Amino acid sequence: MPPSPCVLCKTNRAVILRPKDHSKLCKPCFLSVFETEIHHTITSNHLFQRGEKIAIGASGGKDSTVLASVLKTLNGRYDYGVELVLLSIDEGIKGYRDDSLETVKRNAKQYDMPLTILGYDELYGWTMDQVVEQVGKKGNCTYCGVFRRQALDRGAARLGVRHVVTGHNADDVAETVLMNLLRGDLPRLSRTTSIVTSTPSAISTDPNSHTNIKRSKPLKYAYEKEIVLYAHHKNLDYFSTECIYSPEAFRGSARALIKNLERVRPSAILDVVRSGEDMAKLVLSSDEGCEGACASTIPAAEEEVDGCGSVNGRSVGGEMASMEQRLAQNEVVAEQDLEVEMTINHGSGQRHDEHDSGTTLRKPGKKRGGKEKRGQAFLPKKTQKQVMGQCKKCGYLSSQEICKACVLLEGLNKSRPKNGIELGYEADTHRIANGVNDLQMQVD
Amino acid sequence: MGNIKFSVEFSGGLQDLFGQKKIPIPSDKNEDQIQLPKLLPGESLKLKHVIDGLAAKLKGRNAKLKLFVQGDKGFYEVTPGILVLINDSDWELEGEYEYEIQSGDQVLFVSTLHGG
Structure with missing residues (x-):
């Protein structure tokens, strides 16, 4: 393959093929473009x-x-x-x-x-x-x-x-x-x-x-x-x-x-x-739920709780149940599609530009639509989640009385073997595993 | 291909594959030797031959082999998420598997998959 020149400086030999737009860059131009784009991300946000x-x-x-x-x-x-x-x-x-x-x-x-x-x-x-x-x-x-x-x-x-x-x-x-x-x-x-x-x-x-x-x-x-x-x-x-x-x-x-x-x-x-x-x-x-006004105050405490690894033991059961519940409610609302469509525009200025895809993708939000009057169809599910308070034990931000870290710690400390291996060890670990599952269901 | 000398390097977590960061080809040590496939008369040594030789070295160690190459298409493909640089240049600009190895070349395999 004949060497191609950098698309920016047009002089150096290109050594980088950018994944996002296939442009070919030389090393100095790449370093500079990469930095500039991060700068742009920082300033524009x-x-x-x-x-x-x-x-x-x-x-x-x-x-x-x-x-x-x-x-x-x-x-x-x-x-x-x-x-x-x-x-x-x-x-x-x-x-x-x-x-x-x-x-x-x-x-x-x-x-x-x-x-x-x-x-x-x-x-x-x-x-x-x-x-x-x-x-x-x-x-x-x-x-x-x-x-x-x-x-x-x-x-x-x-x-x-x-x-x-x-x-x-x-x-x-x-x-x-x-x-x-x-x-x-x-x-x-x-x-x-x-x-x-x-x-x-x-x-x-x-x-x-x-x-x-x-x-x-x-x-x-x-x-x-x-x-x-x-x-x-x-x-x-x-x-x-x-x-x-x-x-x-x-x-x-x-x-x-x-x-x-x-x-x-x-x-x-x-x-x-x-x-x-x-x-x-x-x-x-x-x-x-606060119509865009608090878009920047998304609670961080419960985001990405999976850490970096697997998601073993996540609350599949609880999610499925609530999803089914939602789907059932969606069916009730399905007939009112037109009405829903209008309330979308009414509800939020942010979401005015996706009409067709909107009605299908927005299904979870329709939950309230079935229960409430027109124009309030998209009120946030406040009762369900993310009413943030503080953990009674450690003071950390939590939507539960006791934050997840404290619940996990409690489980760990209770079953900490005092003298090497204990007889109840198996049962205890099992209980902890259940505790984790319960906990995650509460969160979602 | 007789006199071609070049090196392959591993980083980003791949240095554990062969137990060393840099492998000269041919190597001074017999046990580190990478066996390159026999070429037809007039055929030049290409990157794909080197990859085959490296993969052969990992045969029998499946977990490691999979970290490096995928062989389910009947030939070895570098596992997605591994960057290949030939003399610091993206191999996609150099012809990928068909790149003809030159004496003095440095081929670097960098994993992007490892976190931190």
Whole structure:
């Protein structure tokens, strides 16, 4: 194949084929375009505010390393006026996290950013190694996910930081969109596609409260391929290994599907992300229930609870039941399609542009339509979920009286073997597993 | 192909596949030798031959083999999610499997699948 020139500078030899538009770029042009696009994501979504202190959730992996490097570059180049710090969570997984934390420590020096490492043992009294010893490998990702989410918020609060950025990329978001689609969980889909999630500020006026932390994903539109290429061409120091406990069952399948799609049609990844965003607009979850006004205050506490691994033990039963219930109610409403159509426009200015697809996709939202009068058809399902309060035990943001981390911990602590192996061990683990399931049903 | 010397490298988590980050071909050590398929007279060494040789080295270790290549179409395809760079250039710009290996080439396989 004859070498082709870079489409931008027209002089250097192209070495990169961009997945999103098939343009051929040379190395310097690619690095610059990649950075500029992240800058565009940040400015067009107003992610940062001058004077803000921002914690980068850093794992030592490619995504967070690239995020730290790019934000450092952009903060200097465009003078965002933000203060960047690194925040790492040590789940306590020997042979996995301890190695990657060494990478983060080097990154802290390389980027001249202060680093804080917060351990599960310190926060919860349990390392993941101990949790796995107790509950087994199956389902441990639930614990890890719930714990990590809170850990980042608690760490941020401890640092006096109100904003945490994470390295989620376009491939991650596309995977999550597919997973939620395949589960039929459209409300969660709307939460996970959002570039900014934050806990409602109304809940706490205490500036040190860890229930009011903003989350954002500046790499949301960046391809994993380009992140890896950026790290490679910039010679970034990152650590790559898979979590030793992660079975990756469902997410792994979604991931393989995405990667296979990318090979055939590279733009598919961003297309899925965009579709996810459009579907999210159509889904009337309570997150959007305040008619757009609080779109930026999507509760973060219960988003992406699966952590990074499998979704073992998720509440399939409960979801199916509620889905059937919804479908039954939809049938009642089906005859009133025209009426529903009109109330859509009435209900929200945001959702005026998708008519045809709207009526079918919006089905979960029709639930209320059958019960209520015209014009109120799309009131949020307030009673059902996401009435956010604080956990009575730890004060963390929660829609339940006791937050999920505390429930999980209670189960763990109750059955902690006092003297080696006890007779009731089997029964106890079983009970915990049931506890997790109950819990997840409550959430959804 | 007699005198062609080049190297394959692995990163992004793939360095564990062969127990080393960089494999020179031909290698000085016998046990690390990658057996390249016999070529017809006049046929030049292509990337696909190298991939076949690497895959052969992983035969019998199915979990590792699958991380690297998929063979269900009757020939080995690099597992989706692995980037291939030939002298730092995306292999899609270089002819992918049909790329003719030159002496001194560096072929890099980077996994994008590993998280962090």
